[in-house]
Amino acid sequence: MSEQTPDPQQQKPRSPVHGAGVVVGSRPASLNLRRLGWLLLGVALFAVTAWLPSLPDAVDPEGRHIVLSREGQLAIALFLLAATWWIFEVIPIGATALAIGVAQALFLIREPRVAYTDFMDPAVWFIIGSITIGLVFTKTGLTNRMAYRMLTLVGDRTSRIYLGAFVMTAGMTLVMAQTAVAAAVYPLLMTIYSLYEEDAHPTRFGKGLFIGMAFTAGAGSIITLLGAARAAVAIGFYRQLVGREVDFFEISYYLFPVGALMVLLIWLYVIVMYRPERDVIPGLSFRARKLHRRLGPMKREEIIALTITIVAVLLMSLRSFVPILTVVDKSAIIAGATVLFFVFRLLRRSDLEKLPWNIVLLFGGAMSLGLCLWQTGAAEWLAMSWLSHIGSSKALAFVLGLGVFVLVMTNVIMNVAAIAISLPVALVMAPYLGVAPDVVLYVSLTAAGMPFLLLVGAVPNAIAYESRQFSASEFFMAGVPASLMLLAVISVFVLWVWDWMGMPILL
Numbered sequence: 173m174s175e176q177t178p179d180p181q182q183q184k185p186r187s188p189v190h191g192a193g194v195v196v197g198s199r200p201a202s203l204n205l206r207r208l209g210w211l212l213l214g215v216a217l218f219a220v221t222a223w224l225p226s227l228p229d230a231v232d233p234e235g236r237h238i239v240l241s242r243e244g245q246l247a248i249a250l251f252l253l254a255a256t257w258w259i260f261e262v263i264p265i266g267a268t269a270l271a272i273g274v275a276q277a278l279f280l281i282r283e284p285r286v287a288y289t290d291f292m293d294p295a296v297w298f299i300i301g302s303i304t305i306g307l308v309f310t311k312t313g314l315t316n317r318m319a320y321r322m323l324t325l326v327g328d329r330t331s332r333i334y335l336g337a338f339v340m341t342a343g344m345t346l347v348m349a350q351t352a353v354a355a356a357v358y359p360l361l362m363t364i365y366s367l368y369e370e371d372a373h374p375t376r377f378g379k380g381l382f383i384g385m386a387f388t389a390g391a392g393s394i395i396t397l398l399g400a401a402r403a404a405v406a407i408g409f410y411r412q413l414v415g416r417e418v419d420f421f422e423i424s425y426y427l428f429p430v431g432a433l434m435v436l437l438i439w440l441y442v443i444v445m446y447r448p449e450r451d452v453i454p455g456l457s458f459r460a461r462k463l464h465r466r467l468g469p470m471k472r473e474e475i476i477a478l479t480i481t482i483v484a485v486l487l488m489s490l491r492s493f494v495p496i497l498t499v500v501d502k503s504a505i506i507a508g509a510t511v512l513f514f515v516f517r518l519l520r521r522s523d524l525e526k527l528p529w530n531i532v533l534l535f536g537g538a539m540s541l542g543l544c545l546w547q548t549g550a551a552e553w554l555a556m557s558w559l560s561h562i563g564s565s566k567a568l569a570f571v572l573g574l575g576v577f578v579l580v581m582t583n584v585i586m587n588v589a590a591i592a593i594s595l596p597v598a599l600v601m602a603p604y605l606g607v608a609p610d611v612v613l614y615v616s617l618t619a620a621g622m623p624f625l626l627l628v629g630a631v632p633n634a635i636a637y638e639s640r641q642f643s644a645s646e647f648f649m650a651g652v653p654a655s656l657m658l659l660a661v662i663s664v665f666v667l668w669v670w671d672w673m674g675m676p677i678l679l
Contacts, residue, residue: 207262214256221249222279230556232600244550246281247541251550254541255584258626261644265627265637266530269537272544282544290543291536294503299351299535299631301506303527305481306355306635308513311523312473315356319363320467323460330368330377330448334384335439337361341385342392342435348485350393350400352506354385354632356481361385362639367460368453378641380446383650384438387624389632391434394427394621396420402587402620406595406613413599414609426614426675430665434622437657445650476516484509531634538628542585551581551593559594559601567607567678568666571615574598575662578619579655583629587620608676615662622658624651 227245230238240248250272257268269291276287309315326336337357344353361381369375393399397407397420407418470478487505491497513519545551555577562573574594582590598612623629625648627637633647642650671677 207260210256210260211262214253214262217256218249218253218275221252222246227553230553231560232556232597238549238553238556240553241549243281244545244548244553246279247544247548247550248554250275250279250281251541251545251584254537255626258628259645259648264530265644266533266537269533269535269540272537272541276540276544281548286547287540287544290540291533293536293539293543294501295539296532296536297507298503300527300532301503301510302349302351302355302631303531303635304355304510304513304519305352305484305506306359307523307526308477308481308518309356310359310362312477312518313467313471314474314477315359316363317464317467317470317474319360320460320464322360323364323367324457324464326457328452328454328456330451330453331443333364334380334442334448337364337381338384338388338435338439338442342388342395342431345389345392345399346396348399349488349502350389351631352481352485352488353392354389354635357385357389358382358635358638365639367456368448368450374641375449376446377448377450378639379646379650380442380448382636382639382641383446383647384442386630386632386636386647387438387442387622387654388435390622390624390630391431391438393431394617395431396424400587400621402591403617406591406617406620409592409595409599410609410613413596418613423617426670426673427617429669429673430618430661433661434658437661438654441654441657445653473518477513477518480509480512480516528638531638534628534634535631538585545585546593551585552597554581555594555597559597567605568663570601570605570607571611571666572659572663574612575615575619575659578616579623579658582620583623583625585628587623587630590620591616603679606679608679610675611666611670611677614670614675615666618662618665619658622655624654624658626651 222245224245227240229240232238253275254268254272257263257271258265262268263271273284273287273291276282277284281287306315309318322336322340323333326332341353341357344357365378365381368377394403397403403423407423411417484505487497487500488502491500491502510519542551545554558577559570559574562570578590578594581593585593595612595616598616599609602609602612623633627633627644627647636642637644637647666677
């Protein structure tokens with residue numbers, strides 16, 4: 173392999189065959205039977221659900237009936253269509269997102285202006301800003317500097333490169349949002365991968381590196397309040413419904429062992445599932461050390477980019493502690509950083525074309541779908557139907573059922589929305605089964621933080637997909653065992669560990 177400094181901005185093209193039977197290359201994509209089958213399955217699920225007779229009411233523990241409206245039933249039908257098309261990637265994931273808006277307008281589920289406005293929700297602008305940070309880190313050379321430094325420390329073994337990348341990703345989420353972490357780490361991992369493989373074809377090492385990054389970003393993000401917004405939302409619901417305040421350090425006390433164990437298990441899982449083609453890359457650490465020295469001292473552009481990013485991260489982090497900053501939206505902060513990158517000419521007009529608009533549309537569609545489920549009442553009906561169904565079971569079954577529901581919902585809609593849908597319902601039902609509210613809170617936070625099945629579940633999933641090392645269906649198949657592993661870990665903590673740590677499990 174050449175010892176020239178690789179250009180991480182040059183992304184590797186997809187392999188000739190990518191996704192669910194879509195041939196990508198110089199010829200147009202051909203519509204084969206497999207792709208047509210998945211496409212029609214999504215349409216059939218939509219049609220069957222939409223034209224079913226009215227579904228039965230959901231009933232809460234106090235006997236209140238929740239009626240599923242016609243719009244809510246259509247929203248569930250759209251949810252099934254979108255999930256099928258996203259998993260099997262029958263059309264580009266951004267195009268499926270557009271279909272979500274189209275269906276809401278055509279079938280009168282919501283007003284078109286409302287459905288399409290959600291595509292530019294502040295959360296979507298946060299994603300754009302996070303991706304821009306990664307773009308700046310790449311262009312200024314910061315990612316090369318960080319990548320070479322890490323490779324110098326971890327050595328030549330690919331298993332240790334996995335571990336170093338995963339620990340670094342999870343560690344960064346302790347002090348900054350997982351979205352920003354993924355955006356910053358992604359180009360770094362692209363640089364590392366270019367030292368491993370110069371060929372354009374995906375490899376097992378590439379799949380493991382980027383899927384593992386997405387998984388560990390979620391695992392790390394549950395440990396502190398700074399890793400994602402979902403914890404703050406959950407604490408707000410908990411305070412209103414239970415009447416007790418949960419502080420920063422209590423969250424970390426109970427969730428650090430869960431997050432740390434999941435990072436370790438994900439590393440072992442990736443080593444088994446995606447064993448690298450080579451156990452050792454001879455001379456890699458020496459080459460990385462040599463390339464790091466060649467970079468010389470930090471340039472002016474690197475210092476400016478790093479300073480703007482650190483200030484933005486600090487402002488977003490301090491919003492949890494400084495009252496005057498709570499009124500400042502985090503999307504405005506990170507979008508402001510994007511503007512400063514252009515003010516200081518770190519980015520130029522041509523760089524706008526490098527933004528992955530397919531991913532931006534993906535999350536715009538996810539926001540529109542999630543709010544559609546919420547505003548039509550479909551989300552509340554789903555939560556109450558599921559939790560009421562297991563409500564007569566034992567306490568452990570109820571808690572694990574809650575974990576399963578949150579895990580499914582957070583893979584399709586934003587995790588903040590998944591928390592908002594499920595946590596209030598679960599906190600109301602828990603006393604009827606003798607379950608303490610604390611365990612409901614922490615199970616919800618754990619499950620919401622690790623959406624391992626769909627690209628729309630979390631921004632790191634979609635950013636990892638940009639590596640072109642795996643398809644949406646491959647990510648889903650990798651996420652099934654990982655999700656089962658997560659549920660097993662939750663069971664262990666509910667049965668033994670959290671009780672030993674002092675958390676009340678039963679009333």
